[in-house]
Amino acid sequence: MAALRESGPSARDRIITAAVRSLSELTPALMLSAVGTRAIARRAGVSTALVFHHFGSVETLAVEVVDRIFDPGTVPAGEVGATIDALAESALPVDAAVALHHNEFLRVTGDPELRLRLGVWALGGPTADAAYQQYLAAIDARLEPMLAKLLHSWGRELRPPWTPSTYIAAHSSLLSGSVTRHLIDPDRGDIDSFARAAASMSMISMRVIGDRHTVEDRLSEINYYPLRRGRRAITEISERKHAVLLHTAAEQFGTRGFAVTKMSQIARAAKVSESTLYSHFVSKAALAAELFDKQAADGVLRGGTGHDQGADQPDSLERAVRALVTAAATRTDIAPPYLAELVDPTSRRAPQTVITALAKLLNDGHRDHDDRMEEATMIIIATIRRTLRFPSHTARMVAAHVLRERVRTSPEQTHRS
Template sequence: MDDTPGSTSDRLLAAGLDALLDLTPADLVSAVGTRRIAARAGLSAATLLHHFGSVAAYADALVARVFDPGNLPMEDLEAAIARVVRSGLPVEAGDAYHRSEFARLTTDRGLRLRMGLWALGAGTTDGIYRDYLRTTDRRLHRVTDALVAGWGREFRPPFTTPIYVAAQVALLNGMAIRHLVDPDLSTDDRFSLAASSLTMISLRLQGDRHDMADRIAEVNYYPLRRSRGGVSTAEGHRTRAALLAAAAELFGTRGYAETTVAQIARHAGLSSSTLYKHFEGKDAVAGALFRKQAEDALEAGVARRTPSSDSLGDHLAAVAAFVGDRREYAAAYLTDLLINRPDVEADPFLAATLPLVARRFAEPPTSGDVASQAAADPAEVAQALLGVLIGRVLARPADLPGVQAAHALRLVLGGRLAPLPG
């Protein structure tokens, strides 16, 4: 047989596929034959036509029976989900529920009929099948909401109760069909794991602000940590700058707490995965933005040649004022400063503070010096000053910047503190 494209065999096969796709339920009944169908019931074809009037009407009645929501044991399903809600170990109860549903569906002849009539219904059953699914789904919404609330969870946007139920039903149908044709690969334990995983990733603690894009990006982030080298390219620098600009705008309009990684990425016209190639998360974005703005502010200060630019106290007061305008995300910078201990050259505030600290150490101690700090490392002192200062600003934002600076100097330098002007 010649199966090459354009051959007679190929044309006949293509025509056969088109004919199958054009079948309607009435065509299927005619192909089986009303006589054969009636004989199964011990009746005649005339009796069948007497009761239904025509082959088309009989086919419509068959479709209505196959897609009758009343055939689904909803009371049993609702009772099973209610047991999960009441269970002290919802994971175990959920596993038992998923396995029982898998067993029910893989032995349900109606599954094959629904799939067959939909597939060979020439599109006439699309709306009927949709209505069947939506009707049966709606009966699960109430118990699903009770289950989620009982766990102290809520759906992670854009998931909602209808979307979640539809996804679980689709997963169940798909894996049940696969089991019927490939039982070694699709089993009840594998379905239970897949269904439980869908539940875990689609739910979040009440009050959590992270949406589904954030969660997927977080899961996808870990293998990307090893390959974050692209940021050194010109394109990488442009991408990083776009992300920082988007973060600055969103932090200013929405607030730091209300802004998510996914929102920053979308605002920059990028994906969350791209953001995670450049930053480890929202805190890392905030720390980088803080440093970029600090660098810009210091450059602007040098350009204006402020009279007190060589005064450590005035410098720290200026830093306090800068931090006060960015309290929401200054904490991310403070954490990085104290825990990760960045290089002086990589941190604009450290780089600007270090020479002023070194100059202060070169001066004779003031009277009343409580402890000699001649052996102290100026870089560590600069880091401590900034840490104490920023912590003070975050803890007592109502204090004036000069007061906050004086507190940091007194706490870190003790007797080396010269009185601040005014």
């Protein structure tokens, strides 16, 4: 008894470890042996001798049992096909996709051999692995033409890099995992959650026939989150795309002209959808305004910095205004939309780069930031207005007039001019 007590804890652990290893080393033949050929014969209503007459050994019987469990012919193809046929003429793919995935969830959950198939695969070793792989391949091959038929009826195709086989495999994995979770934890693994998750994947994975955008394009379109003040928080990927869209717009405006260029043409040239373009710019005018701001900012910043170390503030301000005149004179197509953004009191989208650059030159140490930003805005408005109104005037003439009026005119009068 003393020896038993001393070896109790370690012996108990060794027994549990051995039992776990024994389970992990199971095969279908060992599982049938655990059931017993006598019990199998009794359930079949035959003698044990007849079992061995037909199969010769438990191992041979196990091979055929595995083939039976993983026979794709047991899956009701007609039921799946009927569901797809019923949805083929649906007007709204979103609703139809939810209904399709909902029905598939019910079908798999109601499969009487689902648990058995999973159990034999989990404990059956390499033999069951190969059988399950063949089973899944056969099911997927049967679903591919059904998927093609459904997509065609909706006028859709899969977005790259999806192919029919990879999409079906991904959906099958989501389905089987969700059903398993539902059987284990029905409160959390509910059917509606799966149907909407699967439909979301389907919607991102499909595109209108002829569209060139990939899954990555679609994901980048939705990869933004609003800030508290209503402006988008641009991620690194979205920020790069934002710059590409500005560059493409500049090329399209330069080739066709601002007035006749359409947002759809810019989107097509940038290889994005129109919804992506509008997620970055609410209108063509807003796009042009930001483009002018970016292009004018370089000249204004260089002018404000000056080329000599001893440049004082008035000279720097004049050079910056002259640079703005040059920008407006050379981009008379997109300067007006930029001006419209500045003078619209309801607009909160006015670009700030040029305004901020001029406001720094107005810093005399006595006024606050808002006052300097307001005066900078008025100077820019007056400069662009005069440049567009008197195209024959030189940059020096316009700058001299604007800065002279700046001294004599109040902010309220400048706004009304």
